[in-house]
Amino acid sequence: MAPSVAVENLNPKVLKCEYAVRGEIVIHAQVSWRLQQQLQTQPGSLPFDEILYCNIGNPQSLGQQPVTFFREVLALCDHPSLLEKEETKSLFSADAISRAKRILSTIPGRATGAYSHSQGIKGLRDAIAAGIALRDGFPANADDIFVTDGASPGVHMMMQLLLRDEKDGILCPIPQYPLYSASIALHGGTLIPYYLDEKTGWGLEISELKKQLEDARSKGIDVRALVVINPGNPTGQVLAEDNQCDIVRFCKNEGLVLLADEVYQENIYVDDKKFNSFKKIARSIGYGEDDLPLVSFQSVSKGYYGECGKRGGYMEITGFSASVREQVYKIASVNLCSNITGQILASLIMNPPKEGDESYAAYKAEKDGILQSLARRAKALEDAFNNLEGISCNKAEGAMYLFPQIHLPQKAIEAAKAAKKAPDAFYALRLLEATGIVVVPGSGFGQVPGTWHIRCTILPQEDKIPAVITRFKAFHEAFMAEYRD
Secondary structure (H helix, E strand, O other): OOOOOOHHHOOHHHHHOOOHHHOHHHHHHHHHHHHHHHHHHOOOOOOOOOOEEOOOOOHHHHOOOOOHHHHHHHHHHHOHHHHHOOOHHHHOOHHHHHHHHHHHHHOHHHOOOOOOOOOOOHHHHHHHHHHHHHHHOOOOOHHHEEEEOOOHHHHHHHHHHHOOOOOEEEEEEEOOOHHHHHHHHHOOOEEEEEEOEHHHOOEOOHHHHHHHHHHHHHOOOEEEEEEEEOOOOOOOOOOOHHHHHHHHHHHHHHOOEEEEEOOOOOOEOOOOOOOOOHHHHHHHOOOOOOOOOEEEEEEOOOOOOOOHHHOOEEEEEEOOOHHHHHHHHHHHHHOOOOOHHHHHHHHHHOOOOOOOOOOHHHHHHHHHHHHHHHHHHHHHHHHHHHOOOOEEOOOOOEOOEEOOEEOOOHHHHHHHHHOOOOHHHHHHHHHHHHHOEEOEEHHHOOOOOOOOEEEEEOOOOHHHHHHHHHHHHHHHHHHHHHHOO
8 A cells, every 4th residue: 555644645835845944954964963973972083073053043052141131030930939938039130020920910820831812911912012112112002912932923824814825925035034935835825036136235126026016916916915024034134214114105005914024123233224113114104003014023032032942922913904803813823822931031022121120230231242242243254254255245234144145166056966956055065064064055045046145144152253264264265176167
């Protein structure tokens, strides 16, 4: 008998889905932990002494420490009997204790191990809404908040809601975070690419949006939404305010839902740019609740907090009718609720300690130390890439990544073709085998045809950045010499 489950009879939408960040390069690095095991059991047998993961935005796995205040509050919420002990006052800050008590008072039964409302605990959504209002200078409503296990489930929920079949399309940036292409494929829709302009620092041109929208509509595709990632992943650009105004007007005029991925809003490394949420932009140019359907995504995984494994985040939904919002809630309720630890963290990142609080000085020192170090790492890697033959790298204005273009010799492209690999995947595999550095090939994010890139995170700890640069430089020079035309 043929097997009842085989690749040939799986859901074709799953087969079509790809997720480059955890794809071939990382699998190659982690198959049976071969490289790690070889490093441990046969020291000196490889040309490197450790694997340097520059492939995924997972800060704490690379040594970043969690923010003390956040973890104090989480500990007290998860073990509330500590609040009854006298010695707790000497071990935890007074504002962490008071915050934990306040949070527990909003949780039925003070039970962080229980299910919650499918949208998230009301008191925590109130706190998130208050943080949004303080950030933007415009009101926010807890009823618009859906707390999720990171930003990714919110994206999937929106794709489930909007995509009926392959005749429904979503405008996505290229390069893009592969969550979007994967989610669109899983839910049976069509990705409509719009290309960011590398020559202008990964600029988002309205003329390009109009061109791709008109082309899709001419093919009978109902374009439902526009995805904008700001700050950019994998490209690291921060949108200018006037550009955001044009994007908001474009969505309003074309009847598109604006899906705003804003998970890197704290990661800004240049003095001449600042983060503005798309909701703030929409309200500032006079668009009210009913003028523009807008979904904003935030996560506890990025920023200076880097709490990826806690799986917390939220989406703020505005501009949807009551009947549509009921359908969003129905999708959320199918998943019961997001985890309570992530819900608490989402409320904390939007309401961190404020000046005058006991924890404020330590909190600010931790936050500033992390962000300033990330800025230095970004600049060091950017300069290193730009000093190498055949590599050009735009400025890292924000987020956690660089996306340098690699101008590969024709001989290298032909060697990649012979190996049945995309040229940038071929380069990345050779880099891994020679140096232990794991990056993601640009072909996993999309790129202008005929160009080749890699995505490299800035997350290895600062004292490891010189090793990344030294190893990368030696490899690249040898690679270019080997394949020089």
